[in-house]
Each structure stands twice: as C-alpha cells, then as structure tokens.
Amino acid sequence: MSVTSHDVAQLAGVSQPTVSRALRDDPRVSKATRERVRKAADRLGYVPSDAGRALSSGRTRRIGLLLTDLENQFYPHIIAPAFHQLESHGYQLMLHTEVADNDVVAERLISNGLDGVLLATSTIDSVVPLRLRDRRLPFVYFNRTSDAVSADSAVVDPTQGMREAAEALSKHGHRRIAAILGPANTSTAVNREIALREALAQQGMSIPARYIHRGPFDTATGHAGTEHFLTMPQPPTAIVCGNDVVAFGALNAARSAGVGVPDDLSIIGFDDLPSASWPIIQLTTIAYDLDAMVRRAADLLIDRIQSPGRPLEESAFPSHLIERDTLGTVP
C-alpha cells in the first residue's frame, strides 16, 4: 500500500539498511549513495513510518503531557510552550488527561511507548508516578509535585510573591483577608496556602477559617467563593486567589453583585496570564516566568531521557507581585 524503505532501496539499487542509514545521515554511507537514495526517496514520496521506527529502535521521540482537564484556561499556556520546546528538540507532544481511573491513565501513557512524560497534574495521591517509575519511564513534575516518588521538577516558589502581596495588602489597610484556594490534594494549593499564611503572619495578620474557600482551579470556584464571602455580614475587603483563572471568577462575581473592584473589594491572582494584563482586566497578581518554567521542565525531561543516571534536579522559579488595578486601599 504505502511506500517503504524497501521500495526506495530497490529503486536506488541498494539494500534496505543502506536506505535507513542514508536518510539519517549515517557517516557509514558514501556521499554518492546518499544522494542516490535521497533522490529515489523523493521520487517515491517516501516517508518513514514512526511505528516501524518505534518498534525497531525502542524510541518514539514522543512525550506525553498529562493534564487534569483541557477546559481549564490555564493549560493552553502550558501546552503551547511545551509543544514548541519539545519540537525544537525533535520530540512530539501527546496530550493526556486524567480520567476517573488513575490506572487507565498510566496504561495509556505506557502503551503509547512514550519516551517520557510531563506530569502537570499529579495530585498528591495519584498512582501515576508510581506506575511510571515501575516501568522506568522517565518523567518530570511540572508545576505540581508528589512526595510518593521523587523526580526532576520545575515548580513555582510562591514565598516571595506572597510576601509582597501580604505587604501590599497590609500597606493598603486590609485586615479582613480571604483566600480561595485550590484542591487540598495538590502541592500547588498547599504550598501557596502555607506561603500566604506565613507572609500574613509576618504582617501580624491571619485568615480565619470562615474566610477560606476551596475548590478546583477554575472560574466557577472563584465565582462561588466570592459570592459566598459577599453574603457574609462582615465580608472580607480582599481576596487572594489560588490562581488567575479563579481570580477571573471572583471578578465576575463581584461585578454581578454590583461590588466595586477595587473600591469595595480587592482581588489578587496568581500566574499573571496574558489576559491578566489586558486593559479591560488589569488584575493584580503574582507573576513568575511560566514559559521558562515549561521550557525547563521539557529540558529536564529530555536530559533525563538521555542520561538516566544523572542526579535529581528540582528547580523552583521565584515569584513577585505585580500591582495593577484590582488592589485598592480600604476606605
């Protein structure tokens, strides 16, 4: 049906292995033959089969990216740089998402014959890292980590950003501060909460339990949490959100409720997504170099694939506050 390296070999008058070598610029084939093979391949429109390659070489030059869900506005900002960074190293990206059964995910990752996996999703209790380790399938934690299995990682260090946020909140006179946090079984949610509490403590403040709302990192969570806070007899004057997407939900809830931002309510995000700096949004948020973080994760993974024995590398990216229009002074 389709044209194979054997067809090319026949046309060029060489053996199939020579075709394989010629087209991959193996030094063992002479310049003349290489040219002849190339010409034949072009003429037949030969395209090597990844499946054949994978089976024979044991490598696919494909890398999996595991996300919780694709709907989330945060993920495109991971997918794009990951795709390009991997592409520049000659790797292709395969998307995967969590499904109900954790083991099914692991099976898919394995059956795909991936050379490595970027885990951008792992909850603390996921079995995926275990399964991957058992298979000796290289992987890197991105954004989140899991204590169960150690691996290279690229994450944000929220301490500096949260410290600056706490200082700014204090300086603007905020005392009643709420937080809308991510799921308790994600390292990101936990780390940000810890950093936030410590930073507030240094300012002599704290968050009471009633000012805490938890949920997935999406707009619905931000919306629901903010709505809830606004019905309180003494609503908070500021809300620190688990990430920008949550903060967008908070902004929407405030607008719907007719509550002015930042006059009546201040909102702080985390991630500094491109849309956070849009003139119509101008979200005050904690920023870090997301693109660089993605690229680092990709590089770590490729490096790990090529030298499985090298020591673990855990890189944390610093964060800082970017003040825009959603943080105001308490009257």
Add this chain to the structure above:
Amino acid sequence: MSVTSHDVAQLAGVSQPTVSRALRDDPRVSKATRERVRKAADRLGYVPSDAGRALSSGRTRRIGLLLTDLENQFYPHIIAPAFHQLESHGYQLMLHTEVADNDVVAERLISNGLDGVLLATSTIDSVVPLRLRDRRLPFVYFNRTSDAVSADSAVVDPTQGMREAAEALSKHGHRRIAAILGPANTSTAVNREIALREALAQQGMSIPARYIHRGPFDTATGHAGTEHFLTMPQPPTAIVCGNDVVAFGALNAARSAGVGVPDDLSIIGFDDLPSASWPIIQLTTIAYDLDAMVRRAADLLIDRIQSPGRPLEESAFPSHLIERDTLGTVP
C-alpha cells in the same frame, strides 16, 4: 526489557496469538483460557504496545488535529471537545501546528501513521489537503475549508448571524461601521466578510475600504485595528470583528484610548466563547454551537475512516446574534 504478549503467553501456558485474541475478546478463545490469560496479564502488568499494534494491524487509533498556532485563545475550545469526542470512540488525539514549510507538516502527519486528520487550519492555498488525499489519509475540514480538495466538512454558516447583527446595528443608528477581518486566505474570513457585506447591503449600508482592517485572528489584530480606526478624523461608531479573540483586542484598545464601550464605540464579536459572556466582558457576539460542530467533525472523520466510500457530507451550523453590553445606540 518490558513485558510482552510472549511473556504472558508463557505464563499462561498458551501461544502468543492466543494472548492477543484473548485480551481483545475474540470469540475464538474459550472462556476458561481467556480468564487464564487475563490473570497472567494482570500478574505481569502487561500493557500492549501501540507500536506493535500499529505495525501489525495498520491502524493506530490516533487522529491528528492540525492548528495554525497553539497560542490562540480560540483553539482550546476546539481541542477539549475534540479530545473527548475522539476518546469516546477509542481514538487518541495528536496535536500538530503549521510551520513554515507546508510539506513538513504533511510529512509529519503521514509518518505518524494517523488514521485520520482534522484540518482546523487549512488556508486556501495549503498543500496539506493535497498530500493527504494522495496518501489516501482520511481528513475532515473543520471550521475552514479549501476548494482545492473536497472532503467532509463542519463549518459555520455566518449569514443569519450577520443579518441579525446588521439589523441590530441599523436599529441602534449606526451608519459608520468598520470591520476587522481575518486573513484573506482563510475561508472563514472570506465567508464572514461576504455575509457581513450582504447583510449590511440589505440595510442600505456598506463598509468603505478605509474601515477595513485585516490580520490574523488574534487580540493583537483587534487592538491594532481599533487603535487605527480611533485615530481617524471620523472614526466608526461600531466595529464588527472576525471573531471574539479579535473583539477582546478591540475592547482593550478602546479601554486604553479612554473610549467608552458601548457609549462611544460598539463592538461585535463572533464565536461566543465562554469568556464572552463573563460579567466583566459581556461581549455582543454571533454565536453558534461550537461544541456540536467539533463533535460533528470528529464523527464525520471516524465515519469516513470506517466507510471510505460514503458520499461527501458538508454540514453548516447556523449562527445568531447574542446581544450583550458592547452594542449601544449612537447618540
């Protein structure tokens, strides 16, 4: 290294082909053996290799999705439903993006051994459809089409939406109407322009050349176009945008310039992305059922794979205007 069907066969005391059949519920293997094989497979943690399967069966159960770029805010809304619809049919999704050389893209699609391709990107002059046709690789046009090669397609019919937009604009007293359109080599941009011009003509209006701005379907285009219009001695009172992402750019430009929307300027989008209906945005836009369109495209493709001979199916999804807060009355 990894466990294969041979290992399972040995443990279960059967031949390798029997393992293959047993695990795929082939009726030719007895219930007893099937159970024995399953047990052995579980015990060894056997996971079949996609590469082996692909090579042997000629099918990969993988489908490619070709996009122009991953940065664009529009694409996540395609990727997610496509991913899930394909998954529900037992197919996996592979992302691909256009790169400088058109032929390189086609080669990748081919070498991947995909069972089919969703073309969400094809410019009118792309060679990709030609290459795919030559390889007998099934594909479906999504959103855009190309005249060079006919294939199943799922697209928006903008006529009704544009008609309603023109009526609404007219009713609100707009006479100076501008448009920020997509690239001239995309069918979407062309179709929307035609529909818009016809609809305006029915209202006795038209768009002068100086009120036309063209560029990629991104926020930068919307921003630049709007900035440009606003510097004119007689700026338009309304801008119809090629899609919502462009409209977001327009909103930003207006805000930056201190121009009120909709008091000084009305803006209309196209797509009705989830964020268009956010309280803090409230974009007036032309809507259609994007999710259904994606699912249709996926279904068409799978159907085409299974019955290559069936007649062509071109489905157009109707559109309509959704009035929100960015369309106002001219003073």
Add this chain to the structure above:
DNA sequence: CTCGTTATTGCATACGTATGCCTATACTAG
C-alpha cells in the same frame, strides 16, 4: 465404528525500520 462438524488453539508470517556483524574493496605503510 467412521466420517463430517464445530470449537479451540498453534504455526507461520507479515508489518517497516534499525542495528550488530560480516564481507569486499580500496588504500596505505613497511
């Protein structure tokens, strides 16, 4: 008791590429 059937399983092989090893040729050094 024999023959035709059906139900199960195994055998052989194909899929397309990569790679270790051997061979043949040409070339260099002594």
Add this chain to the structure above:
DNA sequence: CTAGTATAGGCATACGTATGCAATAACGAG
C-alpha cells in the same frame, strides 16, 4: 609485494502484535 586498515555496503535479525491457515480435539449423526 604483503599485511594491515579504513571504508562502504549487505546480511540476518530483532522489535511486539495481529491474522490467515492448518491442526487437533471433541462430538454427534449415521
């Protein structure tokens, strides 16, 4: 002139699964 050494290419085979066909066993009918 010979032995040693690159250099270039071919041969054989492996990778893991699926599948057409043959083989065996079990079984019932006559």
